């Protein structure tokens with residue numbers, strides 16, 4: 090080979106190597122760009138509100154010196170939080186006191202509830218521009234924007250009044266949107282005196298009043314869990330009209346399961362057993378279920394995972410049955426008395442999906458931000474999670490839950506004002522069989538308008554005696 094040719098080849102090789110370097114560097118930059126963009130999107134979607142609403146954000150403080158923290162109102166215009174001014178002194182005031190304490194939250198000590206979620210929005214102002222100019226010239230503060238809840242005051246009043254002095258929770262959802270229509274948790278705190286009461290509240294470990302039991306309380310589901318057991322039974326080929334003879338109790342190996350207060354339900358089919366909440370029938374059904382499939386169904390129904398909701402700090406429900414568990418645990422789990430724990434919010438979400446042909450919308454409590462004059466500044470839209478069950482599954486459960494109202498333990502919900510569906514529960518939580526939480530999980534509909542609900546009243550006793558009448562008060566208020 091001639092020397093020039095050799096040189097030419099060497100140069101070509103060098104050029105090729107350099108090109109490769111360029112390509113590698115270009116790819117690296119592209120990858121970096123993609124990673125940064127992805128983080129930016131993640132930040133905007135998931136983290137920016139946390140950052141903006143953080144009490145450590147200096148921008149929040151500077152806005153607070155220019156604007157007076159705005160109001161929080163219900164979807165029907167009742168003021169539930171406002172800022173009173175006494176000269177230069179501002180005081181957060183809660184005209185409805187304890188009734189909304191968990192939904193609205195507090196604006197001190199790290200904040201909670203909508204006070205936290207909408208904090209940044211409420212210290213900004215989109216008040217009428219001339220008024221803001223005037224305030225600027227006269228050195229006065231602007232009125233901050235208003236946070237509008239999805240909660241309706243009539244439903245909240247109905248739930249709060251019916252809850253009486255019981256501890257527990259009520260939460261109702263609009264199945265078509267995920268809007269929280271009412272949310273009550275008891276015991277309550279007085280948000281007007283929280284700053285003074287703070288030390289005694291946090292040091293009292295027995296009552297945990299700051300805990301929002303509707304979204305964070307974990308309860309044994311009792312017979313409301315038969316909704317899940319029934320679905321698994323049907324999915325494994327069980328028949329709605331399969332016969333069962335209840336003798337008031339069912340025994341296997343060393344375990345005996347009793348029907349509530351020893352009631353003998355006699356000859357019945359599976360649908361009747363669901364309507365009557367027959368423990369004997371469901372304990373026997375539980376023994377024959379495929380534990381792996383049962384667990385898979387619970388996964389699909391959002392057990393053991395973070396719930397898809399915009400409500401901060403919502404708790405996880407747990408279902409921990411394994412194939413190594415003994416027959417006693419299987420029977421207990423099938424009737425909702427095993428180690429299963431649920432939050433009222435989660436049960437309301439399951440009811441909501443059943444009402445909605447299987448489709449679940451993410452629950453939320455903040456509907457929109459508006460200017461002090463009422464112009465919409467920022468609307469929050471419904472967000473679809475997906476189908477947690479098929480239309481057919483939802484239809485089967487609807488049928489069973491209707492039988493509870495027409496022929497079973499929920500008959501107090503029979504009315505011509507709406508069609509109600511549900512499942513009662515009496516969840517034992519101690520060795521004393523007389524101590525039980527009263528549960529109701531269900532929904533009601535009329536002319537396309539729907540509402541789903543979960544009610545738990547701690548230590549109140551039977552579901553039909555307490556939780557059902559409470560659900561009825563809320564349904565009545567909704568369809569009035």
Ligand SMILES: [Zn+2]
Pocket residue numbers: 335336337338348352353354355366367368369370
């Ligand atoms: Zn029975």
